[in-house]
Amino acid sequence: MSQDVQQGLSTRNARLIVFARGVSDFGAFLNMVALSTYVYWLSQSVVFVSVFLACRVTGGIVASLFGIPFFRRFAGRGTLAGLDLARALLLVPLLVLIPAHQLSVLPFIAFGIGLCNSLFAIGLNSQLPTWVALEQRVDTNAWITSAAATGAVFGSLLSGLLIATGGFEAVFAVNIGTYGVAACLILPLRALYSVAMAEHRSFAAEWHALTKGLRGAPVLAAMLLISMLDTLGSAAHNVGWPVLSQYISPDTAKTVMGYLLAVWACGKFVGARLASAVLKGRGLHAMERLFMLGVALMSSGFILTFQQTQLWLALLLVVWAGLGDGISEVALVSRAQSEPDRLRLPLFSLLTLIQMAGFGVGMLVVGPFYLTWTPAQVIILFHGLPLSALLIMTVWIGARAARQVESTPP
Template sequence: MDVLNIEPEATRSTRNARLIIFARGVSDFGAFLNMVALSTYVYWLSQSVVFVSIFLACRVTGGIVASLFGIPFFRRFAGRGTLAGLDLARALLLTPLLVLIPAHQLSVLPFIAFGIGLCNSLFAIGLNSQLPTWVALEQRVSTNAWITSAAATGAVFGSLLSGLLIATGGFESVFAVNIGTYVLAACLILPLRGLYSVVVAAHRGLWAEWRELTQGLRGAPVLAAVLLISMLDTLGSAAHNVGWPVLSQYISPDTAKTVMGYLLAVWACGKFIGARIASALLKRRGTQAMERLFMLGVVLMSSGFIMTFQQTELWLALLWVVWAGLGDGVSEVALVCRAQSEPDSLRLPLFSLLTLIQMAGFGVGMLVVGPFYLTWTPAQVIVLFHGLPLTALVVMTVWLGYSASREVKSTTP
């Protein structure tokens, strides 16, 4: 790869990093605004919880499909133009909700959900896997940390403002603002300029890509363990996302919606701080530090959520949810930075696999955890599902330590 000499690399990298951070923040704000508003809108139109479940299943299915064909897609259509196109596609998908009458919208909403889920996941895969071509190595950790912080902020503001917009201007105002956020994100992506002249890698076939990734993971057992823990962590995430309204009802039946807003806002503040801590710790550190920091983040996050759901007083729940947010921010930044440290040939398949793990795990988790809340308390459900990644972490630590000791003994004369 040859460095482009049109402008200094540091200047270009800094500008690219700022554009990506703002684009991701705006995009995630739109995604959460869209998720809350569309779910509410579907229930308002259909008056059916079953149809809402179908809508959410279509959205998750779109994300799973994106993870499966994301590799050939970005091998052929890499670059900023594709990412901007995905933002514009999300804007176009919402347009029928402004032009069709409500009676005709219900039949197209599952297709809209599938398309948005598809574009959301493709955008995340493309941006994360190509970020090293736009941001210099020394700025990568800081950029990932700010992306995580911006995503957490966008998630909370998107969730909170959707209700305000619906109350003041109706669903049409939410969809119009949502279309605007996606167009703005596309405009922020287009000025990106690569640090290097990169030749797009030829797609070798999906099975060949996955086979190379599998071989790479066999040579990096700690990274493989990180992926397994990440998969189990999505089950815990599904459990606490389903459990937020239930916990809020336990804490204050009369003001449950307000309590849930406080919990989400404080969690986001913790995640913001956690991302900044991860940025400070990971600078000038190797891949082993990233893996260890990810595992530490999982411990903080899962233990924080377990303790949050044991509380019946709001101030205690807020105290522990900050702890969970810290771990969430630390683990997310460490995981993304670790995946981006892989060579070009493995980075795209790795992010596709991560998306598949997260979407499939979260989708399955949403289906599995629901029945538990019918017979168990929220505290018991969270102990079970957030206990899974903690248990896996202990098992993997013991196993990796045992494997390392055997290797040392076998090489000792």
């Protein structure tokens, strides 16, 4: 195969992946909003909604734990398409069962969707280097992040419209269709770049190899730690959106929240595109520095946003947070994909475990703080954690670089 033909197929693969991820994330946010609302409508219980969300997060955690042996054995486009079809099939009982029988199966549906969502993300991110050329990888990651942000906004906004016009059944039918479309976009992918096939190892051996690899890449290990702390901040601002919206405008809180989320997503879209432009042709150190910049922008942006009581100021500052979110996500994923083939799958499994566990724990931990603290104080605490870790990381990297200079012979 000539290099030009291979490059053209790589571009085609990249476009298919971006559209598939965008449609898939649109479906994920569509059903997250619709199912949470539906569970509350059926049960009239906040506790049952909490159980439902906990089952979804648990599914994601379980996926991160057995994602390594799963994709060692079942790699490729067929598995990813199958995960999309599985998500579609999980929603079918909500169209055929009567509401009285649905409450008992909803926790299992939540677990299954959380499991498939995380497996899909692990499989797609870890295998992307087999489908997309090295020089196109950062740009593809940027477009994936942009597509995910766009899908999140449209999924969140359209779920309410669909519920109002066609009922919950219309949302579930559209959701099943989105997963079917995503599967159809994944199937034409063609493997272009060979990777070193890792031998089948035990769970302990996989994690031991990853630990050893991270000891050789301490900056990447620090990035993972900061990412874990960032999920606590993410949980804090996700819980805090309705509270902040109520502070800004009690009469139109839902509309204000929609504006904030939409503008944040626009900022994330732009941030991802900026990351692509900055990282073009750059190496690992550029990815690491850009990640640090992105986290600093994101956390400081959310801290400043939650200090506001005027909508226009909050919208201006939430763009700042979105920019940082897009930049840090593209830099982190691109840096992780630069690791050797044998480490990439366990690395993305660990990243998913960190994000799902951190977000799940964060949702439980931050709630009580909102009972006695203002939203501004809660966000300063929880987004202050990644900023503090970032400051320590910056000082440590500077000291490490100074030691290397001193040890270098003149």
